[in-house]
Amino acid sequence: MAYELHLDRLLRAHQAELAALADAWLEAGADGFIVASDNRPLMAWPIGFSQNGAPSIKAPIEQRGLLLGELRVSGVTGTLQAARLAADARMLASLINLEADLDQMAAELVEAHDQLLALYDLSRSGRRTLALQETLATLTREAARLLHASGAFLGISDEGGERIIVQYPERSLSLELLAALLARARTAPGEIRLEREECTAQGLRGLDNLVLIPIEVKGVHNAGLGLYHASGGGVFDSPALKLARSVAEQSGMQIENALFHQEALANARIEAEMALARRVQMHLLPQQAPRVPGLDIYAITNPALQVGGDFYDFIPPFEDNFLFSVGDVSGKGLSAALLMAITRTALRSFAHSRPDARALDILASVNADLYNDFTEVGMFATAFLGQYIPETGVLTYVNAGHSPVIYCPRGSEARLLRADGTALGILSVSLCSAQTLQMNPGDVLIVATDGFSEARNAAGELVGYDRLCRITESLAHRSARGITDGWLTAIQEHVQGHPQGDDLTLLVLKGDEGS
Amino acid sequence: MELRDTQRDGVHILRIIGRFDAHEAKRVVSWFDEVVTSPPTRCVIALSEVEFIDSTALAALVQGMKRCRQLHGDVYLCALSQPVRTVFELTRLDRAFEIFAREDEAVTAFLR
Numbered sequence: 075m076a077y078e079l080h081l082d083r084l085l086r087a088h089q090a091e092l093a094a095l096a097d098a099w100l101e102a103g104a105d106g107f108i109v110a111s112d113n114r115p116l117m118a119w120p121i122g123f124s125q126n127g128a129p130s131i132k133a134p135i136e137q138r139g140l141l142l143g144e145l146r147v148s149g150v151t152g153t154l155q156a157a158r159l160a161a162d163a164r165m166l167a168s169l170i171n172l173e174a175d176l177d178q179m180a181a182e183l184v185e186a187h188d189q190l191l192a193l194y195d196l197s198r199s200g201r202r203t204l205a206l207q208e209t210l211a212t213l214t215r216e217a218a219r220l221l222h223a224s225g226a227f228l229g230i231s232d233e234g235g236e237r238i239i240v241q242y243p244e245r246s247l248s249l250e251l252l253a254a255l256l257a258r259a260r261t262a263p264g265e266i267r268l269e270r271e272e273c274t275a276q277g278l279r280g281l282d283n284l285v286l287i288p289i290e291v292k293g294v295h296n297a298g299l300g301l302y303h304a305s306g307g308g309v310f311d312s313p314a315l316k317l318a319r320s321v322a323e324q325s326g327m328q329i330e331n332a333l334f335h336q337e338a339l340a341n342a343r344i345e346a347e348m349a350l351a352r353r354v355q356m357h358l359l360p361q362q363a364p365r366v367p368g369l370d371i372y373a374i375t376n377p378a379l380q381v382g383g384d385f386y387d388f389i390p391p392f393e394d395n396f397l398f399s400v401g402d403v404s405g406k407g408l409s410a411a412l413l414m415a416i417t418r419t420a421l422r423s424f425a426h427s428r429p430d431a432r433a434l435d436i437l438a439s440v441n442a443d444l445y446n447d448f449t450e451v452g453m454f455a456t457a458f459l460g461q462y463i464p465e466t467g468v469l470t471y472v473n474a475g476h477s478p479v480i481y482c483p484r485g486s487e488a489r490l491l492r493a494d495g496t497a498l499g500i501l502s503v504s505l506c507s508a509q510t511l512q513m514n515p516g517d518v519l520i521v522a523t524d525g526f527s528e529a530r531n532a533a534g535e536l537v538g539y540d541r542l543c544r545i546t547e548s549l550a551h552r553s554a555r556g557i558t559d560g561w562l563t564a565i566q567e568h569v570q571g572h573p574q575g576d577d578l579t580l581l582v583l584k585g586d587e588g589s
Numbered sequence: 590m591e592l593r594d595t596q597r598d599g600v601h602i603l604r605i606i607g608r609f610d611a612h613e614a615k616r617v618v619s620w621f622d623e624v625v626t627s628p629p630t631r632c633v634i635a636l637s638e639v640e641f642i643d644s645t646a647l648a649a650l651v652q653g654m655k656r657c658r659q660l661h662g663d664v665y666l667c668a669l670s671q672p673v674r675t676v677f678e679l680t681r682l683d684r685a686f687e688i689f690a691r692e693d694e695a696v697t698a699f700l701r
Contacts, residue, residue, distance in 0.1 A: 404648035405611065452618070452652035456644075456680060475680040493681045500651050500685050524644065536641075539679075575611070576643070 081135065081142050084170055085109060085117050093119060095162060104130075105149030109166075111142065131156045133163035137170055185313045189320055192220040196324050206230075209332040210240040213325045217299060218242050221318055224281075224304035229256035230289075230297040230329060251277050252300065259288045259298040265319075267310075278302070285310050287322040291329050299325055348380040348408075355381050355411055358418060363554075364392040367464035368586050369513065372554035374562075375579040382577035383410025383455070384523045385418045389425045394464060397425050397433070400476065400521040400581050401457040404497075409451065410577075417455045417498065420444055433461040433472045437495075438504040441474065448499025456497040458521045460583075462513065467585070469511045469519065474498050478527045478539055482550050484516030484585070488543040517585040518550050518557060525576035529565050532572045537565060554582040592616060594624075600631045600696045606638040611645035621653035630662035633695040637668035642676055654686060663687065665695040 085092060096107035096119030106123035108115045115125070129146035133156070136142065145163045147155070196216050210228045218226035227241035229252060239252050255276070259266055266286040273281040282303045289297035299322040303309065310318065355377075363371040373386050383403030388396070399421050403410040420440045425431065431439075437459050448454050456476035462469045473479060475497030482488035495506030511519065522542070529537045542561075549560035558580055565578075590613040591606040601624040605617065624632060634650065636642075654664040667689040669677060677683045689695040 402644065404644035406645075449652075449655055453648050454644075454651055475682065477679040490679075492679055496681045496685045500682070505681070505684055528641075528643065539675075 081109075081111055081166075081170060082116060084166070084173055087173075088169070089117075092117065099147055099150070099159075102155075103150050104147045106147070108146040108148075109135075110144045110146055115146075116143070131159050133160040135163045135167050135170070137167050142167065142170065185316070188313075189317050192317060193320055193324050195220065196321060197328070206329070206332040206336050207238065207240065209328055210238060211242070213299075213321075213328060214240050214242040217301060217318070217321050217325065220321060221301050221310070221314055222308065223301040223310075224307040225302055227252050227300045228289075228297065228325065228329075229253070229300075230291060231256070231260075232296070247278060255286055255300065256298045259286050260295050262288065264288075265315075273302075280304055282307055283309060285315065285318060287319055289322050289326040289329070291326050291333065297326065297329060298322075351408065351411065352377070352380045355415065358415060359386060360388045364388045364390070364396070366392045366396045366462065368467055369396070369462065369464070370554040370584040370586050371582070372558045373579075373581040374558055375577070377406075377411075377577045378525070378575055379407050381408060381411035382406060383414045384525070384577040384579035385414045386521075386579055386581045387418050387422060389422055395429075396462040396464065397436075397459070398462075398581065398583075399457060399459045400523070400579060401455050401498075402476065402523040402577070402579070403455040404453045406575075406577065409453070413448070413451070413453055413455060416447065417444065417457065421457070421459065432508065433459045433470055434506060434508040437472045437474055437498070437506055441498045441504045442502070445499055445502045454497040454499035456493070460519075460521070462583075467513050469513045469583075470508050471511070472506045472508050474504065474506050475500070476521070477524060478520075478522050478542055480518075480520045480522070480543055480546050481511060482518040482520075482543075482546045484514060484518075484550070488518075488546040488550070490539050490543065513583065513585045515585045515587040516550070518546060519583045520546055520557070520561075521581045521583075522561075523577060523579040525574065525578040526561070526565060526580065528576060529569050529574050529578075530572065531569050535568075537568050541568070554584045557582045557584065590616070592620060594620065597696050598700055600633055600699050602633045602635065602692065602696065604635040604638070608641045609636075609639045609646040610641060610643040614645045614649040617646070617649045618652060621649075621656060625653065625656045625660060625662075628660035628662060630657045630660045631699045632657055632662070632664045633692060633699070634664060634666050635668050635692050636666060636673045637670055639670050639673050642673050647676070647680065647682060651682070651685065663699075665689060665698060667692045667695040 099107045100119060106125060107119045108125060109117045125148055129148050130151045132144050132146045134141055134144055145159055147159055214226045214228045225243055225246045227239060229237060229239040231237040237253060239249055241247060268284045270282050273284055278284065282305050284300060284302040286298050286300040288295040289299055291297045301318055359375060363373060375384050375386060383405060386400045388398050401417055403413045420443055421436060424436050424439050437457060457474045458471060458476040458479055460469055460471040473493040474495045475493045477493060479491040480488050481491050495504055527537055527539055527542060545561060545564045549557045552560060561580060590609055593604040595602045603620055624630065657664050665687045668691060669688060689698065
């Protein structure tokens, strides 16, 4: 605001005080007292006084080096009078300064109040929804309304480069052009402001001006709020820009909330799907141990994550030819679980389709069938396939890279049965051969997965194979379930609560000692 | 886990140091991605300073071996530490890989 206007307003606002000042000069012998600006009298005392010729004394009203006007007095002279008039002029200048500060403060107060109201409106409208797309639509619409802009747009891109752009009014501007602008905003040092010519050069025809403010979401400038005026729509002055920045900041917070909500929903969905996958996987495993003449059987599995790559299976019929398998797919989690299901099903299907097949043939065929699939995903599966004939008590087994497998004949030392072939999916041709065991009453065979042998305590000490053999010997007098429980207890005692990262599966067969 | 790679007479050599498990296996897969490009790809993996190896890590080695063989090369292993040797014997991966006592023996075997 021009100081001249301040002077004019000051004269009107403080007419009484100025009249008192003028009266004091008139009482001191002055003929007239004039406040002038631009060589034009603004006010004069006595009323109707008209100055003829030059004033006797005059003093400039200056503010920060700027000449605002002049005080003129006629009819008195002298140095003292000149100094008095100069002091009066300085007092007026000081009053003008205070008036200007007051105006400024009042304007800022009104602006702050307007902004607070606008932001309150924005946050209130943003609270109604947490869905990202809807949040962006609301923020865009409200930003355009609050800033009295012709239109607005909001864009956000995630780490994967996926981008969402929402604009108000819908389909006003080309999404490709907006995407290019938003990409520019991500690396720009500050906001981007385009005037009509630049808008046209960017392909944004019909716009008078545009401002694009980068928005920080999760600590990165990966979003932006754009506002524009169409032809004749106005300009973004300083208060509008300030408000736009506040709106952008507020938008950033609301977008973050919406993203957190979206992530929470996605996580909840994944958790629900994983829980379902776990149920499905658990359902694939035998729900109870079969009754097989001459054997006491017990098995458990405990995935490290929701689902795992370990499996065990009992393949019917059980009475005269009992087939069972234990396997461990490399890795953990969902990928391992999928391959576990494939491997378990392939073994079972082949056994069903060829009831007279030997364990060796089954494993070799499954390896040939699954080799390419395993190669494709860079994984493999160890597998132990056993075939027990109740009539003879002979157990024939094939071990494709599986460990630990522990055999403890009654009253003897437990020993590790080493694999003789590589795991499924490593070589296109199986190198396994069939081995046999005589399962007499009291003999124990344990087929576990490496989650047991590799369980470690806080000091990093593994359970190891020797310890598992000693544990087995100490438990061999128990039932299959008793041995299982004893193994689990022994492992827990070893690891002392140290978290384990691998799946645990254990199958115990014990030569039935009768009741 | 630390990886140190060198090259000798066209043979890529990778020394793995520390715990080689599911968390670290991806780095070895990436290393194979980088070096297994044109035939014949010949790699030597030195495992003398590996204190622990799990099935995901073994799968990374198997995956690298298969890819090298597809490109008329191979992966030779050398200087297996005792824990690694035990795992290789139990899983019979010693039947799938060529294993040498020393690194220079493995490299020389490629050059013969």
